[in-house]
Amino acid sequence: MDDRDIVVPGAVDVRTVLRSDPMYRLVGAHLASPYVLGVVLALLAILTVVLGPAMDSRFIYTDF
Amino acid sequence: MSASALLGAALKVASTAVLVLVLVDIVFYARFPKSSRLADSFSAGYLNREMASLRSRPIIVLGDSVLWGYGIEPEQTALAYLARESGSWRNLSFAGGSPANSYAMLRLLTMHGVHPVAIVFNVNLKEFNAADSAYQKLYPAVECLSWNTLAPGERARLTVVNRQTIDARVNRGVESVWQLYGMRSEVRDALFGEVDAAHALQDAVERASGTAARRAVAHPPAPEKFEGTYDLSPLDDSNVEVFFLNRLARALRAQGIPGYAILTPTNHRLLHEYIDVPEYAAQLGYLKRTLLARHMHVLDYDRAFAPDEFIDNDHLTVAGNAHLATLLERDVTP
Numbered sequence: 001m002d003d004r005d006i007v008v009p010g011a012v013d014v015r016t017v018l019r020s021d022p023m024y025r026l027v028g029a030h031l032a033s034p035y036v037l038g039v040v041l042a043l044l045a046i047l048t049v050v051l052g053p054a055m056d057s058r059f060i061y062t063d064f
Numbered sequence: 065m066s067a068s069a070l071l072g073a074a075l076k077v078a079s080t081a082v083l084v085l086v087l088v089d090i091v092f093y094a095r096f097p098k099s100s101r102l103a104d105s106f107s108a109g110y111l112n113r114e115m116a117s118l119r120s121r122p123i124i125v126l127g128d129s130v131l132w133g134y135g136i137e138p139e140q141t142a143l144a145y146l147a148r149e150s151g152s153w154r155n156l157s158f159a160g161g162s163p164a165n166s167y168a169m170l171r172l173l174t175m176h177g178v179h180p181v182a183i184v185f186n187v188n189l190k191e192f193n194a195a196d197s198a199y200q201k202l203y204p205a206v207e208c209l210s211w212n213t214l215a216p217g218e219r220a221r222l223t224v225v226n227r228q229t230i231d232a233r234v235n236r237g238v239e240s241v242w243q244l245y246g247m248r249s250e251v252r253d254a255l256f257g258e259v260d261a262a263h264a265l266q267d268a269v270e271r272a273s274g275t276a277a278r279r280a281v282a283h284p285p286a287p288e289k290f291e292g293t294y295d296l297s298p299l300d301d302s303n304v305e306v307f308f309l310n311r312l313a314r315a316l317r318a319q320g321i322p323g324y325a326i327l328t329p330t331n332h333r334l335l336h337e338y339i340d341v342p343e344y345a346a347q348l349g350y351l352k353r354t355l356l357a358r359h360m361h362v363l364d365y366d367r368a369f370a371p372d373e374f375i376d377n378d379h380l381t382v383a384g385n386a387h388l389a390t391l392l393e394r395d396v397t398p
Contacts, residue, residue, distance in 0.1 A: 038080025054259035
């Protein structure tokens with residue numbers, strides 16, 4: 001909290017809400033987060049390749 | 065967070081992602097299943113992998129969709145049967161094959177140091193028709209790998225298939241270092257049995273709704289469908305596929321590899337109106353003489369199959385493939 005924060009009596013701090021989310025514990029940990037993010041990015045890249053549309057048809061022939 | 069801390073985190077993210085991709089790529093390349101024939105639509109990376117896996121002294125089969133086994137399962141093809149009988153047969157034919165492609169494939173085999181005990185290839189008259197979609201072209205993956213092995217005079221005869229734009233070159237560069245990306249069409253085919261997930265879903269919907277069955281009944285192979293498939297004007301060396309057929313035969317002779325040329329089985333009952341004419345016999349005779357003059361063994365199967373052994377004009381049923389296997393087993397004796 002710094003001196004620009006407006007304190008409303010009885011209000012819940014947004015940081016408390018965010019940090020209580022299970023995902024925060026996964027990606028918010030200082031050591032684990034870059035590595036987890038790297039694995040997630042790699043998996044996203046693989047899924048994009050596997051599930052992506054066939055943009056280039058190698059099958060260009062009407063052989064039959 | 066300071067700039068250096070941010071940079072450090074970004075480096076950790078990037079290196080982790082690359083490490084995971086490399087590990088997945090190594091496992092994928094080693095474990096991707098092999099089939100008794102080439103994939104339906106194959107990439108340069110896949111073809112390279114197939115070439116590298118060839119055993120010494122195989123009997124290599126080069127050709128088009130007739131030998132590949134269009135319309136039937138991989139294990140039902142004549143070549144799969146022969147491979148089960150004797151492990152030395154290897155089917156490298158594919159839909160869209162032609163004499164030019166067979167020649168380019170031979171160059172690739174030579175480049176990979178493969179010394180086949182024999183090469184069996186088919187000669188399909190429809191591929192000598194300049195209006196055929198495969199005429200004067202190499203299959204994209206074959207062109208990609210073999211282009212630099214061809215002589216300038218050979219390249220000049222061909223129409224380039226692969227795009228030469230900057231994005232296409234970058235794409236090929238990525239394909240050459242990332243196997244999973246390079247072989248994405250084979251991965252999708254293996255997973256979905258189609259070119260991509262969207263087409264697989266469409267197929268499933270059409271099967272469930274009965275659309276696919278209704279379409280098959282509505283469009284049986286009829287003679288009119290094949291009007292224009294064969295160009296029966298006299299053949300000579302100016303025909304690009306004749307040129308490459310000669311190159312193939314000459315290269316086989318030069319390398320001391322016995323060559324067996326199959327004159328492709330043809331459904332004369334279905335095509336009677338178009339091909340049971342002297343011009344067709346003259347073309348077949350010309351190719352036969354050309355091949356014999358180059359010391360090739362000619363297996364004339366043009367009329368060797370009954371009409372009910374065909375799916376259409378030249379593709380064989382499962383029974384037709386069993387018949388083809390018995391003929392090849394009898395005739396190919398390197």
